[in-house]
Amino acid sequence: MATIPKKWLQRKIADLESCREDIPFGLDENDHNMLIALKIALTSLEAKPVAWTDDEELRDVKQYGLGEIYQCPPDKYADLRRVIPMYREPPAPAVPDGLVRAVRFYEQVKRENPPVETGVWKDAIDWVTKEACQAVDIGIKGE
Structure with missing residues (x-):
């Protein structure tokens, strides 16, 4: 397990949400899925005892x-x-290494911006989605 600071997650979420407001571009499907995955990770870090x-x-x-x-x-x-x-649900004390690697891979793909035909964008989003779902212990459609 790797520890990702809460502030880092909040900053990434804020960056993506600010892009969502940009017209005419906004967020594409990949960025939208990344935003959802980051929000799931942040929620698991903010669990409060009941x-x-x-x-x-x-x-x-x-x-x-x-x-x-x-x-x-x-x-x-x-x-x-x-x-x-x-806790209502077990708190996540740290972000799993797989999710950290998946997010870093996604950011690298975003920087390099390869052609969509290569399938790298889909691989990056699928990996982040899978790792985020595993981090919060929910099933993924199709598995």
Whole structure:
């Protein structure tokens, strides 16, 4: 796993969104798909806990089948070493290496701008889409 700073993702998204407003060009299908993939990656980095618990409650769940969770963050007196945040979906602590490589390949293709007939544009978008879907653990149409 490689770590991509949140600011980098926000900057790339802002760049693509500013291009979307350009008339008459705007975003082509490839850039549009890239924007969606980057937004998915950013969303996974911004996951917020929906509840909190601790080790003792998790042991109770294992032993008795139930335990307590708390809807509000722990107060300032809580032992933060024991507090366990709980998420609706597992947070993505880092961006997978495959997605990083796919985005860099896409950027290289965009800089070099090869003819569409070579199929490189499609390969770049397909790779980014596949890696982004794997990063958030969703299936891809056709697989």
